[in-house]
Amino acid sequence: MRVRSTLVARLSILMMAASLFVCPTVPAGAAAVRVGSDISGAPFEYYQGSDKVPLGFDIDLLHAMAAKMNADPTIQNHTFDDLIAAVERGTFDFAMSAMSDTSAREKHVDFLDYFVAGGGLMVHAGNPLHIFDIGALCGYSVTIEKGTSYEADLQKQSDACKAIGLGPVTLVTFDTDDQAYAAFAAGKAPIYVADYPVAVYRARGANGKYEVVGKQFDVVPYGIAVKKGNADLMVQLQKALLDVIADGTYDKLTKKWGISQGAMRVAPINAGKKFEQK
DSSP states (O other): OHHHHHHHHHHHHHHHHHHHHHSOOOOTTOEEEEEEEOOOBTTTBBOOTTOOSOBSHHHHHHHHHHHHHTEEEEEEEOOGGGHHHHHHTTSOSEEOSSOBOOHHHHTTEEEEEEEEEEEEEEEETTOTTOOOSGGGOTTOEEEEETTOHHHHHHHHHHHHHHHTTOOOOEEEEESSHHHHHHHHHTTSOSEEEEEHHHHHHHHHTTTTSEEEEEEEEEEEEEEEEEETTOHHHHHHHHHHHHHHHHTTHHHHHHHHTTOGGGBOSSOOBSOHHHHHTO
């Protein structure tokens, strides 16, 4: 009985410790911060089943940065296509949603860059259509989330296809990435386009049914979108990100989520246009 009591006591202590780790207490006096995110793209932000607690690399990184800022973030699920406009009109203090920093978006918001990735092409296993880059998409349908930078890439490619007498790329768009992937899985189109790490993550969980082919395209940084003119918040975010990088938390998180290949160990502002010039 004594051994059992000791074991129960130890288990109780471990359970209490785990509870504290999962639900850290917010420091007294922490500033409330409103964060917009389209929570539909694992491994960056997603919901597990019916649980509405957001998970993912972006979520973990956000909480790590918030701790450095003594901030209490409230994350609200929001349509990706409206995130930048929502930041502009003040609905959110900033948006963090695996959002590509592009020169077009920089006209509306400023970006603190924290990761690098491009687009990826998912097809059925064996690649029956022999697709290896977006130049081979002429005449095919593609599922994709509305408002992403890859939507513009594919529209441009569609125009190029038509210019040489080939069939256009038919874009089947959806409000969320989850919906785009589900439509592909349901046979609505033979190709699904998403962020390369997202596509790879989905393929790993599909039991060999799908594969991601070719190289990443349109590689640019992901950025945290901040309203133009809000220099104070940008300085706080940049310092917090650099602190998280310096103390090793950033590398631990990229390893945890299997995305170390896209890690950035600097924190530039509006670097997207530099990538576009390459």
